[in-house]
Amino acid sequence: MDAPDHTGAGPVESASVTTSPSLAERFPTLFTPTRWEWAGFDATFSVDRPPESLVQSVHVVGFVGSSIVVCRHRGNEWFLPGGTREPGESIEQTADRELLEEAGARRLGPLRWLGAHRGVSDHPAPYRPHLPHPEKAWLWCVADVELVATPTNPPDGEQVKEVRVTSLSEAQALLRENEEWYPDLLFLAAETRRAQALS
Numbered sequence: 001m002d003a004p005d006h007t008g009a010g011p012v013e014s015a016s017v018t019t020s021p022s023l024a025e026r027f028p029t030l031f032t033p034t035r036w037e038w039a040g041f042d043a044t045f046s047v048d049r050p051p052e053s054l055v056q057s058v059h060v061v062g063f064v065g066s067s068i069v070v071c072r073h074r075g076n077e078w079f080l081p082g083g084t085r086e087p088g089e090s091i092e093q094t095a096d097r098e099l100l101e102e103a104g105a106r107r108l109g110p111l112r113w114l115g116a117h118r119g120v121s122d123h124p125a126p127y128r129p130h131l132p133h134p135e136k137a138w139l140w141c142v143a144d145v146e147l148v149a150t151p152t153n154p155p156d157g158e159q160v161k162e163v164r165v166t167s168l169s170e171a172q173a174l175l176r177e178n179e180e181w182y183p184d185l186l187f188l189a190a191e192t193r194r195a196q197a198l199s
Contacts, residue, residue, distance in 0.1 A: 012091050012113045012141060023047060023188070030184035036117075039127075043117040043138070045181070050116050050137040056127070057084050057138045058094040061114065061189035062105055062145035068171040068186060069145060071102050072162040078174040081105065083157065087130040095141060103163050104149035112196065114140040114189055142189050142196075 024031040033044045059082025062069040072078050081102040085094045092111050099105040118137040126133035151160040166174070168190050175182035 012111050027184035027188055030181040030188065032181070033119075034179075034181065040121045040123040041136075042119045044119055045115055045117050045185075047115045049113055050118055050139075052091060054118070054132050054135055054137045055085065055091060055116070055139045056131050056136040058082050058091050058098065059138065059140050060095050060099055060111070060145070061140065061142050061186060062099060062103065063142070063193055064145060064147070064165045066190075067165045067167060068190075069103050069105055069147070070164050070166060070171050070174055071151070071158070071160050072164070072174075074159045074161050076161075077178055079158070079178060080175070084127065084131070091139060091141075095143070099143075099145060100149070101152045101154055101157050102160050103145070104147055104151050105145040105163075106148045108144040108146055110143070112142045112192070114142050114185075114192060116140060140185060140189075142193055 030045050033042055035041070036043050059080050061080060069081065070078050071081055081099050082095065083098045083102070085091075086097070089097070095111050096107060099107065116137040116139045119135070121134045121136060123134075147163065147165065151163060153159050164174075168186060172183035172186050175186065
């Protein structure tokens, strides 16, 4: 596989990843298409960057040193901070707002591109009027962060019960209960971050 194409719109920085053997061979669960029933969406992961106009949601694998920030909402499900773009928001603005709302975290450096789940929704209308439809993308990024506050828990957002800074292996175990592909995504994020440190 060639190096990821990071030529899409927006200032999110590129991130280097190991490309041999192919990422799809190394992370088969992540790259296998999956049905997101809640979104009416057949999601396919790719490291090819979508146009910014197709990005509906932005999620961040936030690192504190070598540890990863994970959140648990009141339904006891673990997730990575991130969410839906508000009208007029850039990718960076969405990431920064969601980090503060859900993890009480602030970025310490650039927001780096990791990949996206992309597809076409079979719902009759967009989730919100300003969002792309029917084609859309959920963006995954990597950033170094620090915890500076408690989650703000806005009424229309996730109601976060716990924020945990934990090891890669524990984060993989916690998030696997949400989606089977999360461990692959987290390993790819950690590998990407290590490659950045060496470049």
